[in-house]
Amino acid sequence: MAYVITQACLDVKERACVSVCPVDCIYEGDESDRMLFIHPEQCINCGACEMECPHFAIYSEEDVPEKLRAFVTIQRLFFEEPAKAREELNRLYPRSSCGVL
Ligand code: SF4
Ligand code: SF4
Numbered sequence: 001m002a003y004v005i006t007q008a009c010l011d012v013k014e015r016a017c018v019s020v021c022p023v024d025c026i027y028e029g030d031e032s033d034r035m036l037f038i039h040p041e042q043c044i045n046c047g048a049c050e051m052e053c054p055h056f057a058i059y060s061e062e063d064v065p066e067k068l069r070a071f072v073t074i075q076r077l078f079f080e081e082p083a084k085a086r087e088e089l090n091r092l093y094p095r096s097s098c099g100v101l
Contacts (some may be wrong), residue, residue, distance in 0.1 A: 002043035003050060004075050006068040008057035009035040010093055017049035017058060029082050034089060037078045 005017075005026075011034050018026050018036070025042035026049060038049070038058075050058040059065070064072055070092055078085035 002040060002045040002061060003038050003047070003058055004061050004064050004072050005036055005038055006057050006059060006064065006071040007093065008055040009053070010089075011035070011096070012055055012057075014054070016052050016054060020048045020052045022046060022048065027079075029078070029086075033086070034095075037075050037085075039079055040076050 013028070013033075013035055015028075015036070018024075023042055023044055025039040025044075026036050027039060028036050035057075045060070047060070050060070059068075061072055070088075074085050074088055074092075077088065
């Protein structure tokens with residue numbers, strides 16, 4: 001595991017990180033995915049994405065704050081069982097109901 005995308009990317013997903021990754025290891029499953037994920041085996045730990053993210057969503061794994069540790073697991077799960085990762089993400093961070101009356 002190297003770098004991890006966390007909560008601040010959720011439902012934002014503006015993709016500034018994607019263009020600076022030298023190994024193209026930041027992925028979006030499909031349009032419905034609520035955030036992007038870094039492939040834990042492909043990431044070469046360069047740190048470029050962390051500096052580029054305007055929302056400070058990216059940390060190296062050892063620096064992920066305690067309250068955001070679930071994203072370490074969800075990110076890995078996304079590349080093994082994406083449906084389960086999406087389910088877990090929606091369980092822990094339900095979609096906002098803003099605007100829905
Ligand atoms: S730049 Fe930050 S907020 Fe934008 S997609 Fe990448 S991690 Fe998410
Ligand atoms: S740390 Fe470097 S290699 Fe890893 S996802 Fe970020 S930009 Fe890509």
